[in-house]
Amino acid sequence: MSAKHNVMVFIEQQDGRLAEVSLELLCKAHELAEELGVEVEAAALGSNMQAQLADLGQYGCRRVYYVNDERLGHFTTMPYAKGLASIIRTHQPGILLFGATTTGRDLAPRVASELGCGLTADCTDLQIGEHKIKKTVYPDTLLQIRPAFGGNIIATIVSPESRPSMATVREGVMVKRVLAPEAQAEVVEESIQLQDDDFPTEVLEVIRQQKAVDLKSAKIIVSAGMGAANPEALRLIRELAAALGGVVGASRPLADSGLLPREHQVGQTGTTVRPNLYIACGISGQVQHRAGMSEAKRIVAINNDPEAPIFDVAHYGIVGDLEDVLPKMIRAYKEKA
Amino acid sequence: MDLHMIVLVKQVPDTHNISGQAMKEDGTVNRDALQAIFNPEDLNALEEALRLKERYGGRITAITMGPPKAVEVLKECLYRGADEAALISDRAFAGADTLATSYALSCAIAKSGGGDIILCGRQAIDGDTAQVGPQIAQKLGMNQLTNIIQIDSIQDGRMTVRRAMDDGFETVRASLPLLLTVHGQANEPRSPSAKLVMAYKNIGCAGDEAYDESYIEPQCEGYISQIKEWNIEAIQADHERCGLSGSATKVKKIENVVLAARETKQIEGTEQGVTGLVKELVDEHIIG
Numbered sequence: 001m002s003a004k005h006n007v008m009v010f011i012e013q014q015d016g017r018l019a020e021v022s023l024e025l026l027c028k029a030h031e032l033a034e035e036l037g038v039e040v041e042a043a044a045l046g047s048n049m050q051a052q053l054a055d056l057g058q059y060g061c062r063r064v065y066y067v068n069d070e071r072l073g074h075f076t077t078m079p080y081a082k083g084l085a086s087i088i089r090t091h092q093p094g095i096l097l098f099g100a101t102t103t104g105r106d107l108a109p110r111v112a113s114e115l116g117c118g119l120t121a122d123c124t125d126l127q128i129g130e131h132k133i134k135k136t137v138y139p140d141t142l143l144q145i146r147p148a149f150g151g152n153i154i155a156t157i158v159s160p161e162s163r164p165s166m167a168t169v170r171e172g173v174m175v176k177r178v179l180a181p182e183a184q185a186e187v188v189e190e191s192i193q194l195q196d197d198d199f200p201t202e203v204l205e206v207i208r209q210q211k212a213v214d215l216k217s218a219k220i221i222v223s224a225g226m227g228a229a230n231p232e233a234l235r236l237i238r239e240l241a242a243a244l245g246g247v248v249g250a251s252r253p254l255a256d257s258g259l260l261p262r263e264h265q266v267g268q269t270g271t272t273v274r275p276n277l278y279i280a281c282g283i284s285g286q287v288q289h290r291a292g293m294s295e296a297k298r299i300v301a302i303n304n305d306p307e308a309p310i311f312d313v314a315h316y317g318i319v320g321d322l323e324d325v326l327p328k329m330i331r332a333y334k335e336k337a
Numbered sequence: 338m339d340l341h342m343i344v345l346v347k348q349v350p351d352t353h354n355i356s357g358q359a360m361k362e363d364g365t366v367n368r369d370a371l372q373a374i375f376n377p378e379d380l381n382a383l384e385e386a387l388r389l390k391e392r393y394g395g396r397i398t399a400i401t402m403g404p405p406k407a408v409e410v411l412k413e414c415l416y417r418g419a420d421e422a423a424l425i426s427d428r429a430f431a432g433a434d435t436l437a438t439s440y441a442l443s444c445a446i447a448k449s450g451g452g453d454i455i456l457c458g459r460q461a462i463d464g465d466t467a468q469v470g471p472q473i474a475q476k477l478g479m480n481q482l483t484n485i486i487q488i489d490s491i492q493d494g495r496m497t498v499r500r501a502m503d504d505g506f507e508t509v510r511a512s513l514p515l516l517l518t519v520h521g522q523a524n525e526p527r528s529p530s531a532k533l534v535m536a537y538k539n540i541g542c543a544g545d546e547a548y549d550e551s552y553i554e555p556q557c558e559g560y561i562s563q564i565k566e567w568n569i570e571a572i573q574a575d576h577e578r579c580g581l582s583g584s585a586t587k588v589k590k591i592e593n594v595v596l597a598a599r600e601t602k603q604i605e606g607t608e609q610g611v612t613g614l615v616k617e618l619v620d621e622h623i624i625g
Contacts, residue, residue: 320606
């Protein structure tokens with residue numbers, strides 16, 4: 001066992017396809033590892049993925065510990081938890097990151113419970129810092145920063161007394177970059193043997209649905225809030241989004257109301273977005289919403305309440321009714337184009 | 338089938354409806370102004386248990402961990418058809434993170450005789466962590482199926498369910514015992530039954546002196562006369578693993594969210610104002 005406790009990322013895959021969020025996390029892990037003077041490693045379980053895993057080198061990953069078994073092509077909890085716990089016990093990472101996906105949120109807590117270590121869900125930032133408990137100082141502690149109480153407060157969580165410090169992060173929160181285009185990661189096959197009774201769950205059918213909306217890669221998002229909770233305003237929002245070649249987003253209250261499906265939801269509790277243009281229509285701008293869109297290159301807010309907090313983050317503010325302003329905007333753009 | 342189903346429920350502050358009043362002048366959350374509600378997805382978990390009982394028979398025990406006031410959510414479970422209820426309450430549980438919470442609840446599940454099916458909501462709206470369910474399953478050495486939107490059937494001791502995934506659905510089958518976490522889209526939870534509300538009108542908790550189960554009075558007409566109240570000794574939990582001392586995670590700091598305010602350019606909602614804005618966005622290549 002090396003004395004160094006590296007930063008490790010769980011690489012999620014679905015039938016051989018790597019999850020985008022795992023690649024984003026490798027890039028964040030690279031930053032953390034540089035600060036700690038350690039290396040970035042990955043843990044993966046799957047079937048015949050050696051070549052793909054070696055390519056993770058381009059995102060700064062040095063080494064991948066890999067459990068190869070044809071029965072691991074599709075995720076089920078029990079064998080994954082067993083394999084991952086074995087990798088952690090053998091290689092002793094200091095930090096372990098997971099995507100806050102359905103799979104990550106199923107697997108991470110089970111493994112954290114088995115190892116008795118701390119786990120923080122849905123972190124929006126990760127930093128390295130110091131933490132003191134009574135007289136003991138823990139340097140190089142992972143500061144796990146996450147919104148709490150519906151996004152109205154930000155909590156910094158630490159778990160210095162157990163190892164690894166584990167955290168999940170939603171897709172789109174960290175930014176993916178190719179760090180070394182030619183680099184290859186070393187793929188280390190783990191020797192753990194899985195038996196048939198390690199696979200108690202049978203997967204009978206998998207139905208994939210194309211996402212109805214891809215907020216994360218959209219360049220233009222026209223978003224609806226409770227001020228747009230009527231058919232006419234929603235129609236205008238769809239029309240403007242279509243005219244601009246953008247997609248339709250939603251605030252949490254609007255998604256809660258069922259007027260737009262959940263996958264349209266922008267914010268820390270939905271999707272974090274960084275488009276070129278974000279047009280907030282009738283969105284008051286709760287903290288968790290603003291924090292999930294404030295990195296847009298340009299933000300236009302339209303609201304009939306001049307005091308709405310959304311105006312604090314907007315580059316352009318229009319105080320007015322959607323039914324009045326949106327048609328003007330659609331006309332103005334069509335005349336320009 | 339004599340199924341024992343255990344539904345884990347939680348009373349939570351209604352964080353989705355934080356109104357002006359709930360935020361103090363300094364931007365912090367005024368917890369007292371937030372209504373305490375039945376965690377929404379735990380109601381979906383209870384509903385699935387009730388439907389299973391209707392189809393396959395069995396009995397349902399509702400368990401919650403929380404302050405004495407949390408007994409309210411147990412009553413809501415009884416009003417909807419749960420057969421028994423237990424409140425896990427002790428100062429020693431205060432400050433528990435998900436690790437310590439799952440430990441205490443797994444002790445309570447053992448105390449209630451263990452279950453064939455443990456059901457929880459997918460996540461609670463005060464923390465949104467979705468961790469306690471899988472952590473209990475691990476501690477009980479039980480298989481888990483999370484994010485369930487439909488329970489198809491139980492046949493020959495094996496359950497078939499549909500799980501919501503990020504990019505679709507999957508149907509899986511596994512043998513009981515199982516821990517399930519139930520998604521909000523799984524069902525429309527029922528309302529309390531007027532008959533059961535009447536039947537449990539005067540129900541209370543067994544007091545502090547009554548941790549001995551023999552205190553519980555014989556059941557009359559199929560209705561329990563007492564909600565069990567268990568402290569740390571009653572569930573034989575190890576102090577070291579409960580509350581703050583059993584928590585691996587610590588809160589280092591809580592901050593109010595301050596997002597850097599921008600210089601906002603006010604645009605008139607007139608034809609001229611809006612046209613000017615669109616032109617500016619086109620000129621800056623923000624829109625094509």
